[in-house]
Amino acid sequence: MLLIENADLFSPAPLGLGTVSVVGGKISGIHPADSAKELRLHMERLCPEVTVLDAEGGKVLPGIIDRHVHFNGAGGEGGPRYRTPPLQLSAFVRAGVTSAVGLTGTDGTCRGLRDLLMKARGLEEEGLSTWILTGSYALPSPTLTGGVMDDLCLIDKVIGLKIALSDHRSAHPTVDELRRAVSEARVGGMLAGKAGTVCVHMGSEAPAFEPLLAAVDGTDIPLAQFAPTHVSRNEALLERAVEYGLRGGNLDITAAPGEKPVFGIPTRRAVKHLLAGGVSPERITLSSDGNGSMPRFDAEGKLAGMGIGPIESVLACILELMEDPEVGPEKAVGMATSHVADQLSLPHKGRIERGRDADILVLDDRNALRHVVAKGRVMMKDGSVLARGTFE
Incomplete structure (x- = not known):
């Protein structure tokens, strides 16, 4: 499970500040910004290992x-x-x-x-x-x-x-x-x-x-x-x-x-x-x-x-x-x-919407790439690449 909090969302349509929840590699919901704490507690009750990424008000786009x-x-x-x-x-x-x-x-x-x-x-x-x-x-x-x-x-x-x-x-x-x-x-x-x-x-x-x-x-x-x-x-x-x-x-x-x-x-x-x-x-x-x-x-x-x-x-x-x-x-x-x-007829791609694949980019306040999520997996965190190829 994954939460992206304090996100300035572009789905690509602007959605304002909110929280994105991800379960099983899919976007499970787009939630109001003021519900982040309650949502986190709820998800932690369901699963003890919840990854939280704080966008700190940065832009969040589809991958x-x-x-x-x-x-x-x-x-x-x-x-x-x-x-x-x-x-x-x-x-x-x-x-x-x-x-x-x-x-x-x-x-x-x-x-x-x-x-x-x-x-x-x-x-x-x-x-x-x-x-x-x-x-x-x-x-x-x-x-x-x-x-x-x-x-x-x-x-x-x-x-x-x-x-x-x-x-x-x-x-x-x-x-x-x-x-x-x-x-x-x-x-x-x-x-x-x-x-x-x-x-x-x-x-x-x-x-x-x-x-x-x-x-x-x-x-x-x-x-x-x-x-x-x-x-x-x-x-x-x-x-x-x-x-x-x-x-x-x-x-x-x-x-x-x-x-x-x-x-x-x-x-x-x-x-x-x-x-x-x-x-x-x-x-x-x-x-x-x-x-x-x-x-x-x-x-x-x-x-x-x-x-x-x-x-x-x-x-x-x-x-x-x-x-x-x-x-x-x-x-x-x-x-x-x-x-x-x-x-290209890829119905699960291209938007930050419930049911779509959790392919998400998080930018920092200078519009530099901060976090990258692909199919729910965190590939980059705080600017550092976490996912590398087999022979890298």
Whole structure:
């Protein structure tokens, strides 16, 4: 049993001061602040070992659901020495990520889905909630069982498909190939009770979103079956993202805090641009592209440099957006929690509500991460990581 007292709650909607009770890894209740003492005595009568975390009035948010993490490593555009290593559990804890979706990238040949699946299972055993996407930049998509629908139906961890578009590293799929891919993912998701979302890596080439619009044109497949990511890569793509969002498409922004980020347009500016253009906040999500390689190419397409995606970028962007009067706490927190849970059909995630998984972040008075709880287990306490991977 766990109690989080004196919490300034954002569910993501602001709830004010209160106490969160946790039993068996689930949120059992949200209680008024003045009932904390009575609640603690009641729980201690039921169980002598009750963990109490005092938020001291700090912000308390749902754990981050990072929908785009290369947790088994990625990269390789510059050769074998540019392959990023797998992430360890403590990296997620320090970033406030309690749920993660793993995927491959450019390399779907040597970065196998089998290894990705086992890494997801390992992180789950260590305390996270994890899922994966089948496929890669290539089409036809590499799969675990021989087919996208089979992967979705037969493998619990597979919740969607990864492809790439409008990028010199993509397979440059035709409209028919895109239509077939999204159809297989949609039907596989329906049969398995999953979202069957198609994560679309977006590059900088001129077609941008047009092939996605053409793929669903004349069908009953909702545009939201696609989930384009990296939509704040550059100004031209972001401008076209507004129209795409207005037509019912979902948009995932690669989190880029600060005014001079390592990737693309600053997230604060990108989010405000989408909102000002009329895009519904529920259609906007944030992800890190964590642990993915971030190659830089010159005008001739030659590798000019290499970076790595910081998994902690999502939390940094949430905090920036919470303080922005044009965005505010509810929208900011929702973009990395409830919006993601809704789009990925994860009904037990993304909100601080009774019956949801107890994935909770507690910030201190400086908005630094103080406590992290994942499925009811305290992973960080008073800024110190308590949960580490098997080989850390």
